[in-house]
Amino acid sequence: MTEPNPTLRLKGIVKTFPGVRALDGVDFDVRPGEVHALMGENGAGKSTLMKILAGVYHPDEGQIFIDDRPVVIRSPIEAKEHGITLIHQELSLAEEMSVAENIFLGELPRKKWGFVDWKTLDERVGTILQKLNADWGPRTRIGSLSIAKQQMCEIARALTHSAKIVVFDEPTASLTDAEKVVLFDVIEDLKAEGVGIVYISHRMEEIFKITDRISVLRDGSYRGTLNTRETDEDEITQMMIGRSLELHRRNIEHAEEGEEVLSVEGLSCGRLFQDVSFTVKAGEIVGFYGLVGAGRTEMAETLFGLRRPTAGKIRLAGEEVHIGSPSEAIEKGISLVPENRKEQGLVLGMNCRDNITLPQIDDLTAGPFVANGAEVAIYDMYRDRLQIKAPTWRTLVGSLSGGNQQKIVIGKWLSMKPRLLIVDEPTRGIDVGSKSEIHKLLRELAHQGYAIIVVSSEMPEVLHVSDRIIAMHNGRITRTFSADAVTEEDLIQAISGLTSDKAA
Numbered sequence: 001m002t003e004p005n006p007t008l009r010l011k012g013i014v015k016t017f018p019g020v021r022a023l024d025g026v027d028f029d030v031r032p033g034e035v036h037a038l039m040g041e042n043g044a045g046k047s048t049l050m051k052i053l054a055g056v057y058h059p060d061e062g063q064i065f066i067d068d069r070p071v072v073i074r075s076p077i078e079a080k081e082h083g084i085t086l087i088h089q090e091l092s093l094a095e096e097m098s099v100a101e102n103i104f105l106g107e108l109p110r111k112k113w114g115f116v117d118w119k120t121l122d123e124r125v126g127t128i129l130q131k132l133n134a135d136w137g138p139r140t141r142i143g144s145l146s147i148a149k150q151q152m153c154e155i156a157r158a159l160t161h162s163a164k165i166v167v168f169d170e171p172t173a174s175l176t177d178a179e180k181v182v183l184f185d186v187i188e189d190l191k192a193e194g195v196g197i198v199y200i201s202h203r204m205e206e207i208f209k210i211t212d213r214i215s216v217l218r219d220g221s222y223r224g225t226l227n228t229r230e231t232d233e234d235e236i237t238q239m240m241i242g243r244s245l246e247l248h249r250r251n252i253e254h255a256e257e258g259e260e261v262l263s264v265e266g267l268s269c270g271r272l273f274q275d276v277s278f279t280v281k282a283g284e285i286v287g288f289y290g291l292v293g294a295g296r297t298e299m300a301e302t303l304f305g306l307r308r309p310t311a312g313k314i315r316l317a318g319e320e321v322h323i324g325s326p327s328e329a330i331e332k333g334i335s336l337v338p339e340n341r342k343e344q345g346l347v348l349g350m351n352c353r354d355n356i357t358l359p360q361i362d363d364l365t366a367g368p369f370v371a372n373g374a375e376v377a378i379y380d381m382y383r384d385r386l387q388i389k390a391p392t393w394r395t396l397v398g399s400l401s402g403g404n405q406q407k408i409v410i411g412k413w414l415s416m417k418p419r420l421l422i423v424d425e426p427t428r429g430i431d432v433g434s435k436s437e438i439h440k441l442l443r444e445l446a447h448q449g450y451a452i453i454v455v456s457s458e459m460p461e462v463l464h465v466s467d468r469i470i471a472m473h474n475g476r477i478t479r480t481f482s483a484d485a486v487t488e489e490d491l492i493q494a495i496s497g498l499t500s501d502k503a504a
């Protein structure tokens, strides 16, 4: 069988930024009706390559062919005219506008004298939202939707402009399982219509489930393309990071049992979660596993003073505490690495060093010279430990790749040396190599005596880092497991609410 000619071909693409050769002669092509995965570590150049395709950046060298004709894509508008749609890794919606306005931005249907034709707009957007199973309407304000729902709106926007090539840059990072199913259906439909799809994700299960071919970048250079059916996780990992990882081995060395750091009794917060009781000791990692919406993030936010509990007690080292705000939480030695790094974790217009040392500014401003050196030293330490890829400490965080931004957030909260560290989805958007580094780092921290709570929706992750695993379903704890004894099956049943400790 001969393969169809590619719709799109990129040849010898080179792109440099100050201090970084982001792409070093990359080849890439997409055939009609295929899903082509683009993989590589954080900072490998995936988003940059796709931004070149979408007219956001201009290549220094190289050529782009569409249907075998050379083209120059000078702007996002020109990209759209060529039938190329990019769904960005970073959301790019206007928060104050409605869903409908965002979807038809710049080309709203008009009536006579230029008035917006709201009726047509609502109808057209309504149809698309229905297709996506959305429970919100065309007039909803974007800013009032969760990140996941905003992401779906971004996808809706792409679907309205009949495209030849659709690029999804880490679309599932913040989607629930149900939303993922919808997304994969949408991708199937696009495939059937002959659209070529580029799919960027760090999640291997997804890659092997929905893609036809996989291309790999490492440090801006092209490492090759394989048929998905003829390769496996190990081979791809090897191509991405140049070594293999023991991905599936689970062998937790428990730290020596320490004092009880946190004890939570009957904690509730309205309808978000109820009657949650558990303890965390120094040296222990407790993993909270459940589906998106099970109440885990809300529970973590309550411990960090972002929400007020409606019932229950929180004790730190045996003493009952009331945590009225994040600054009180920090004062009491609690840190939270939030789920959504952009909104709660980072100042994008600030450099790497300052983002990491920001929380300790008071301690460090002893003298102008001393402070500066100390800050750089702290930054250097976390850069090495977390393998942060940035040209210098002066680099603005906003110009780092998505995964490297996540590492900066983790560094920031670690640098405060908390007693209790809460990390919510610690490796979302992080590549396999760095992921295992972050897991190792969390285990090390446990051995140093930190008490740690890890909230995660990824089963391998909770299995890899936790000493104990607490399963939640619909706002309640269903079961608690020792990580040594638990099976995947136990966990699935517990988070679906099929089993509980009480019943057992």
Ligand SMILES: Nc1ncnc2c1ncn2[C@@H]1O[C@H](COP(=O)(O)OP(=O)(O)OP(=O)(O)O)[C@@H](O)[C@H]1O
Pocket: 017, 018, 020, 022, 040, 041, 042, 043, 044, 045, 046, 047, 048, 049, 089, 389, 390, 399, 400, 401, 402, 403, 404, 429, 431
């Ligand atoms: N606007 C920019 N200015 C300066 N450097 C940039 C800019 N955009 C990207 N880079 C750099 O180019 C390199 C490639 O980044 P890119 O965002 O393409 O990585 P990625 O493969 O998408 O990573 P991730 O998986 O973390 O999203 C990185 O070193 C990044 O810091």
Ligand SMILES: [Mg+2]
Pocket: 046, 047, 048, 089, 169, 401, 402
């Ligand atoms: Mg990226």
